[in-house]
Amino acid sequence: MEMPRVAAAVALALSLIFVNLAGQCSGQLQFGFYNGKCRDGNGFQRNVEDIVKQKAKAKFSTDTTIVAALLRMQFHDCFVNGCDASILLDVPNGEKTAPPNLSVRGYDFIEDIKTEIENTCPGVVSCADIIVMATRDAVVESDKKKLGTGWYPVQTGRRDGRVSSAQNVNLPSPSIPIPQAIAAFSSKKLSTIDMVYLLGGGHSVGVAHCGLFENRLYDFKNTGNPDPTMNTTLLKTLQTLCPRNSGSPNSVNLDQDPLKSSSVDKSFYEQIRLGNGILEVDQQLALDSNTRFSVARIAGSNDFSFQFGQAMIKLGAVDVKIGKDGEIRKKCAAVNSPDRSSDGKFFNLFG
Structure with missing residues (x-):
C-alpha cells in the first residue's frame, strides 16, 4: 500500500523541479x-x-x-x-x-x-x-x-x-557491436549512459520481426549454432515462432515480461540480464564491459523514468x-x- 504513495510523492517532487525549468x-x-x-x-x-x-x-x-x-x-x-x-x-x-x-x-x-x-x-x-x-x-x-x-x-x-x-x-543496426554503438551516439553528443537509457527505454515497448533476430537462432556469426548468450527457454520459443529459412512475418515483444511489454519502464533491463534480449545489441548491453554495470544499476533503480526523460531531452536537442x-x-x-x-x-x- 505504501509503494503507490512513495511513487506519487517522487513524481510530484520531479514535477516541481521541472516546473521551475519552464522558460529556461x-x-x-x-x-x-x-x-x-x-x-x-x-x-x-x-x-x-x-x-x-x-x-x-x-x-x-x-x-x-x-x-x-x-x-x-x-x-x-x-x-x-x-x-x-x-x-x-x-x-x-x-x-x-x-x-x-x-x-x-x-x-x-x-x-x-x-x-x-x-x-x-x-x-x-x-x-x-x-x-x-x-x-x-x-x-x-x-x-x-x-x-x-x-x-x-x-x-x-x-x-x-x-x-x-x-x-x-x-542508423545503428540491430546487431551493431556496443563499442560502435557508443561511437555512433557520441557523434550526436550523447554519452554511453544516454545510449543505455535510449536503447533500453525505446526497446521497452514494441516488437521485432523474425528477420531481425533469426540469425541468432540458428547460425550465429556463421558458427552453425544459436547465440550462446540467449536464454535457452527463450531460444526454443523463438525457434518455434520463427522456423529456419521460413521468412516468417511473426513478431515478438522486445520486453519479455508480458505484464510490462507495453509500458516504458525498467523491466527491459531486468529481462536482458536474464538472457532474454531479442536483438543482439539489446543482449550485448547486459554483457559488454562498457554498459553491463549501467544495465545492472538501472534494473535495480527507482529513478528510471527521470533518467530516461533526461536522455530524451538530450536526444531532442540533437542538431536542431x-x-x-x-x-x-x-x-x-x-x-x-x-x-x-x-x-x-x-x-x-x-x-
Missing part, C-alpha cells in the same frame, strides 16, 4: 517555448502542449502501439540531420524510403495533430516540436498505474528542415534547426512554398 533555455531550445504564443481566431490563448496531450491520450486509447511507433520515429528523425521532422517529408528518395524507415509509422497521427494546431494558431508550431511533444505524451500514457512517473518536460523551439534524403540515413535554418511547415509531409509566408509571422512573434 538549453542551447537554443526552451522549456515552455510556446507559452502565450498560440491564440485562436477569437484571440483566446491556447496551450500547445495541452492540445498535443489530448490528441495523444485519445490515440493511445485506441492504439497502445503508438508509444513504440513515436519513440522510433523520434529516434530515426533525430539521428539523421537532427530533430527537424525531415523524416516526415514526402519527397523523391526521401528518408521515408530508406530501408530502416520502411516500417516507421505514425505519420498520419503527427499530421492530424499538426492540422488541429494549424486550425488554431497557424504558422506557429513546428512539426519537429510536435514529434517530441507527442512522443513524451505517449510515454506518459503507457504508465499503466498512472502514477505520473513517466512524465518528463520537453524543450521546444525547433524549426522544420527542408532536406530529406535516403542517402543520409545511417532554428531561425532561417528551417521553417514552420503548413503540412508536415511537404516543404512549404518558396515564399514561406508563415516564416514572417514566426519571426514577428518570436524574433
Whole structure:
C-alpha cells in the first residue's frame, strides 16, 4: 500500500523541479517555448502542449502501439540531420524510403495533430516540436498505474528542415557491436549512459520481426549454432515462432515480461540480464564491459523514468534547426512554398 504513495510523492517532487525549468533555455531550445504564443481566431490563448496531450491520450486509447511507433520515429528523425521532422517529408528518395524507415509509422497521427494546431494558431508550431511533444505524451500514457512517473518536460523551439534524403540515413543496426554503438551516439553528443537509457527505454515497448533476430537462432556469426548468450527457454520459443529459412512475418515483444511489454519502464533491463534480449545489441548491453554495470544499476533503480526523460531531452536537442535554418511547415509531409509566408509571422512573434 505504501509503494503507490512513495511513487506519487517522487513524481510530484520531479514535477516541481521541472516546473521551475519552464522558460529556461538549453542551447537554443526552451522549456515552455510556446507559452502565450498560440491564440485562436477569437484571440483566446491556447496551450500547445495541452492540445498535443489530448490528441495523444485519445490515440493511445485506441492504439497502445503508438508509444513504440513515436519513440522510433523520434529516434530515426533525430539521428539523421537532427530533430527537424525531415523524416516526415514526402519527397523523391526521401528518408521515408530508406530501408530502416520502411516500417516507421505514425505519420498520419503527427499530421492530424499538426492540422488541429494549424486550425488554431497557424504558422506557429513546428512539426519537429510536435514529434517530441507527442512522443513524451505517449510515454506518459503507457504508465499503466498512472502514477505520473513517466512524465518528463520537453524543450521546444525547433524549426522544420527542408532536406530529406535516403542517402543520409545511417542508423545503428540491430546487431551493431556496443563499442560502435557508443561511437555512433557520441557523434550526436550523447554519452554511453544516454545510449543505455535510449536503447533500453525505446526497446521497452514494441516488437521485432523474425528477420531481425533469426540469425541468432540458428547460425550465429556463421558458427552453425544459436547465440550462446540467449536464454535457452527463450531460444526454443523463438525457434518455434520463427522456423529456419521460413521468412516468417511473426513478431515478438522486445520486453519479455508480458505484464510490462507495453509500458516504458525498467523491466527491459531486468529481462536482458536474464538472457532474454531479442536483438543482439539489446543482449550485448547486459554483457559488454562498457554498459553491463549501467544495465545492472538501472534494473535495480527507482529513478528510471527521470533518467530516461533526461536522455530524451538530450536526444531532442540533437542538431536542431532554428531561425532561417528551417521553417514552420503548413503540412508536415511537404516543404512549404518558396515564399514561406508563415516564416514572417514566426519571426514577428518570436524574433
